[in-house]
Amino acid sequence: MRYFLLLLKRSRILILFLVLEAIALNWVVQSKSYPRAQFRSVNTEINGQISSWSNQWQSYLNLRVENDYLAQENKKLRQQLNSSLMVQNYGADTIADSVLQQRYTYIPAKVVHSSHLKANNYLVIDKGRRSGIARNMGVIGPQGAVGVVASVSANFARVIPLINNSLTISAALKKDGYFGPLKWPGKDYQKSQVSDIPRYAQIETGDSLISDGRSRYFPEGIPIGTVLNKELQADQNFFSLEIALSTDFANIKEVYIVKDVFKAERDSLINQVGP
Amino acid sequence: MRIIRDIAILLGMVLIQVYLLNEFLFFRYLNPYLYIYPLFSIVLGYQRGLQLLVAFALGASVDLLEGSGGMHSAASVFLAFILPFLYGLFKNNRDDNQDISGFQSLSLERKLGLLLIGFFIHHFALFALENFSSDAWLSLLKRSLYSSLFSFIFVLLYQLWNARR
Numbered sequence: 521m522r523y524f525l526l527l528l529k530r531s532r533i534l535i536l537f538l539v540l541e542a543i544a545l546n547w548v549v550q551s552k553s554y555p556r557a558q559f560r561s562v563n564t565e566i567n568g569q570i571s572s573w574s575n576q577w578q579s580y581l582n583l584r585v586e587n588d589y590l591a592q593e594n595k596k597l598r599q600q601l602n603s604s605l606m607v608q609n610y611g612a613d614t615i616a617d618s619v620l621q622q623r624y625t626y627i628p629a630k631v632v633h634s635s636h637l638k639a640n641n642y643l644v645i646d647k648g649r650r651s652g653i654a655r656n657m658g659v660i661g662p663q664g665a666v667g668v669v670a671s672v673s674a675n676f677a678r679v680i681p682l683i684n685n686s687l688t689i690s691a692a693l694k695k696d697g698y699f700g701p702l703k704w705p706g707k708d709y710q711k712s713q714v715s716d717i718p719r720y721a722q723i724e725t726g727d728s729l730i731s732d733g734r735s736r737y738f739p740e741g742i743p744i745g746t747v748l749n750k751e752l753q754a755d756q757n758f759f760s761l762e763i764a765l766s767t768d769f770a771n772i773k774e775v776y777i778v779k780d781v782f783k784a785e786r787d788s789l790i791n792q793v794g795p
Numbered sequence: 796m797r798i799i800r801d802i803a804i805l806l807g808m809v810l811i812q813v814y815l816l817n818e819f820l821f822f823r824y825l826n827p828y829l830y831i832y833p834l835f836s837i838v839l840g841y842q843r844g845l846q847l848l849v850a851f852a853l854g855a856s857v858d859l860l861e862g863s864g865g866m867h868s869a870a871s872v873f874l875a876f877i878l879p880f881l882y883g884l885f886k887n888n889r890d891d892n893q894d895i896s897g898f899q900s901l902s903l904e905r906k907l908g909l910l911l912i913g914f915f916i917h918h919f920a921l922f923a924l925e926n927f928s929s930d931a932w933l934s935l936l937k938r939s940l941y942s943s944l945f946s947f948i949f950v951l952l953y954q955l956w957n958a959r960r
Binding site: 532543633644 | 826843844847848851854855858860862863864865866868869872873876924925926931934
């Protein structure tokens with residue numbers, strides 16, 4: 521016993537070192553293991569609070585670029601307004617239409633923290649549970665798809681962007697609908713990769729990719745990126761496409777969270793057990 | 796008095812790191828991590844146990860402010876653990892000035908050597924944890940090398956400026 525205590529005393533520095541490293545590594549593992557472990561919402565709340573302070577003055581620096589994006593988006597939306605469409609129906613008959621029902625609603629939010637140069641990037645936005653945000657909601661920006669909500673606290677939410685290699689979403693070619701998983705290979709925040717596109721698909725550089733209707737997160741048709749080049753995968757049957765992402769993650773301020781009104785109904789079918 | 800000064804330096808370094816250095820990215824992916832400099836300049840003179848605790852607190856505050864989840868804590872505790880061994884390699888027994896202990900007593904070249912190797916080890920540990928996978932070792936090595944050289948340029952300038960005074 522005495523010898524043991526002596527040994528303990530002599531190696532106390534090593535033990536302290538191991539304990540501190542264990543704490544730190546445990547912290548690392550916890551924050552990396554999305555989606556198995558939830559991020560602690562306390563952490564999200566603290567980070568969000570601090571970032572939103574430091575963000576207030578920074579947001580002024582980007583006003584000009586941000587204005588451009590918003591103007592472009594306004595233009596796009598204006599084109600979809602009823603007043604900018606021509607009525608083609610001159611007939612006398614009108615039908616009380618219950619065919620179209622709102623499927624998605626959008627909650628605007630501001631990005632208060634973002635990273636784009638790490639191996640695992642993430643964003644923090646200034647809306648949380650109180651604004652009706654929940655896990656697994658899609659996040660889009662003026663330029664296209666941004667990511668998916670990973671964890672929520674009362675006033676903030678943490679978003680896993682497309683440039684994080686733990687997120688995979690389904691992307692489809694706008695032209696002919698072939699689809700494949702989009703997964704960020706790392707390195708460059710402006711590029712990503714879509715695999716498993718059939719070899720017989722006619723793909724050219726510049727073709728655009730949009731979100732797929734099969735995706736759980738996004739409405740159909742949200743821009744994701746454009747094809748930069750293609751190459752055959754090792755199995756020789758599928759193409760792997762290198763794409764340029766439409767969202768500029770180095771400069772992202774305004775986003776919308778997509779709320780699927782029919783999510784519960786849809787999930788109840790997907791999660792059904794048995795045949 | 797010295798304690799207050801040291802705490803002020805450590806806190807100031809964390810704030811500079813998080814709000815100034817992390818905002819500027821050079822050549823698109825280089826980010827200087829200078830907050831570990833006080834580990835060399837002041838913490839090296841502390842008791843062994845205290846060194847580790849201070850290093851942990853330093854890393855943890857950067858982690859909390861940056862939301863990087865423990866990576867900086869792990870890397871700086873690791874650096875603090877091996878720093879005395881490195882110091883032993885660089886220390887010169889013959890003309891050791893007894894009045895000022897530790898890091899400040901080293902000659903300029905020895906100081907710079909210690910800083911370069913220490914920075915490289917810290918950055919390598921940090922990026923390895925950030926990658927968190929066993930692939931891409933080459934790019935990891937390259938990134939740690941460039942980044943630590945880049946951080947080193949800053950302390951080199953500071954040391955040269957200091958030496959001229």
